[in-house]
Amino acid sequence: RAITSLEIGMQAPERTAVADTGKGGRILLVDDRQSSYERLATLLAAEHTVDVEPNPTEALFHAAEGNYDLLIVSLDLNNFDGLRLCSQARSLERTRHVPILAIAEAENSTRLLRGLEIGVNDYLLRPIDKTELLARVRTQIRRRRYTDHLRDNVQNSIEAAITDALTGLHNRRYMESHLATLAEQASTRGKPLALMILDIDFFKSINDNYGHDAGDDVLREFAVRVRKSIRGIDLACRYGGEEFVIVMPETDLHVAGMVAERLRRSIAVEPFAVHKGTKRIEVTISIGLTTLEQKGEAVADVLKRADTALYRAKHDGRNRVVS
Numbered sequence: 001r002a003i004t005s006l007e008i009g010m011q012a013p014e015r016t017a018v019a020d021t022g023k024g025g026r027i028l029l030v031d032d033r034q035s036s037y038e039r040l041a042t043l044l045a046a047e048h049t050v051d052v053e054p055n056p057t058e059a060l061f062h063a064a065e066g067n068y069d070l071l072i073v074s075l076d077l078n079n080f081d082g083l084r085l086c087s088q089a090r091s092l093e094r095t096r097h098v099p100i101l102a103i104a105e106a107e108n109s110t111r112l113l114r115g116l117e118i119g120v121n122d123y124l125l126r127p128i129d130k131t132e133l134l135a136r137v138r139t140q141i142r143r144r145r146y147t148d149h150l151r152d153n154v155q156n157s158i159e160a161a162i163t164d165a166l167t168g169l170h171n172r173r174y175m176e177s178h179l180a181t182l183a184e185q186a187s188t189r190g191k192p193l194a195l196m197i198l199d200i201d202f203f204k205s206i207n208d209n210y211g212h213d214a215g216d217d218v219l220r221e222f223a224v225r226v227r228k229s230i231r232g233i234d235l236a237c238r239y240g241g242e243e244f245v246i247v248m249p250e251t252d253l254h255v256a257g258m259v260a261e262r263l264r265r266s267i268a269v270e271p272f273a274v275h276k277g278t279k280r281i282e283v284t285i286s287i288g289l290t291t292l293e294q295k296g297e298a299v300a301d302v303l304k305r306a307d308t309a310l311y312r313a314k315h316d317g318r319n320r321v322v323s
C-alpha cells in the first residue's frame with residue numbers, strides 16, 4: 001500500500017497522545033512450577049492479559065505466533081533451560097523485539113548474568129514483590145509499544161521517501177538510485193535490460209478541459225493500468241508530471257516492445273473515468289523504448305535514448321511506441 005506524505009505528516013502531533021500507562025499488555029509467562037506461576041499470573045492479571053506456558057519449546061512457538069508485549073521467563077525451570085529459551089527468542093525474527101523479563105532465585109546470579117548477556121531486558125529475584133513486579137512489567141510494555149511505534153514510523157518514512165504520493169508508484173529519486181544497480185546487474189550477468197519512457201498525450205488539454213482533479217484521476221488510473229501490465233521485478237516510477245519510466249530487467253527489445261504495445265492499447269481502448277465516474281475521457285500515451293546497448297553503459301545515456309524515441313513518437317503523431 002502506498003503511504004502518502006500527508007499521512008506521515010498527520011502522525012506528527014505526538015504531544016496530544018495520552019501517556020501510555022503500560023497497562024493492558026499481553027504477557028506470556030513461561031514457568032513450570034505451579035505454585036510460582038499461579039501466584040505470578042494472579043498478580044499480573046490485575047493489569048494485563050496473561051497466558052501461562054510451562055514448556056519452553058511450546059512457549060517459543062506461542063511467542064512467535066501470539067503477538068505478545070512481554071515474555072516473562074523463569075530461569076529456574078524444573079525440566080527445561082530457561083536461558084536457552086531466552087537466547088532462542090532473541091535470535092528469531094518474530095520474537096527478536098519482544099522484551100524479556102527473567103525471574104531467578106537470588107543465589108542464581110551466574111545464570112542471571114548470562115541472561116543479561118544474551119539480551120534479557122530486566123530481571124526480578126524471588127521472592128517476588130507485587131509492586132515491583134507490576135512496575136517493571138509496565139516499564140517493559142511501555143518501552144515495547146514505544147519502540148514498535150518508532151519502528152513503524154521509520155518504515156513509513158522510508159516508504160514515503162521512495163513513493164510518489166499521487167500514484168503510489170516509485171518516485172524519480174528511487175528510480176534513479178535503483179536504475180544504476182539494475183543496469184550494473186544486467187551488465188555483469190550478461191542479461192538484457194529494457195527501459196521505456198511513457199508520456200500522456202495532450203495532458204495539458206485534459207486539465208484545461210476537465211479540470212486539474214480530472215487530470216489527477218487520469219494519473220491515478222494510469223498507474224493502476226501500468227501495474228497490471230508489468231511483472232513484480234519491473235520497476236515503474238512517476239518520472240515527472242505526466243511522464244513515467246518503466247525498467248524491465250532480463251527483457252530484450254522484442255519482448256519489451258510487446259509489453260509497451262499492450263500497455264499503449266490498454267490505455268487507448270478503455271476511456272478513463274473521472275469526476276467519480278460521472279465522466280469518461282479518452283486518453284492516449286506515447287512511448288519511447290530502448291535497451292541497454294553495451295556493458296557498463298551509463299544510465300543517463302539509456303534514458304536519453306528513450307527520450308529521443310519518445311520525442312519521435314510524439315512527432316510522428318502520438319499514441320504509438322517508438323524504439
Ligand code: GH3
Pocket residue numbers: 166199200201202203204205207211212213214215216219240241242314318
Ligand atoms: P504532449 O502530448 O506533447 O505530451 O502534450 P502535453 O500537454 O501532455 O504536454 P505538456 O508537457 O505541455 O503538459 C503536461 C501537463 O501536465 C502540464 C502540467 O500542468 C500537467 N501536470 C503535471 N503534473 C500534474 C499533476 O500532478 N496533476 C495534474 N492534474 N496535472 C499535472
Ligand code: MG
Pocket residue numbers: none
Ligand atoms: Mg510534453
Ligand code: MG
Pocket residue numbers: 199200201202203204242
Ligand atoms: Mg504529455
Ligand code: MG
Pocket residue numbers: 199200242243
Ligand atoms: Mg510530458
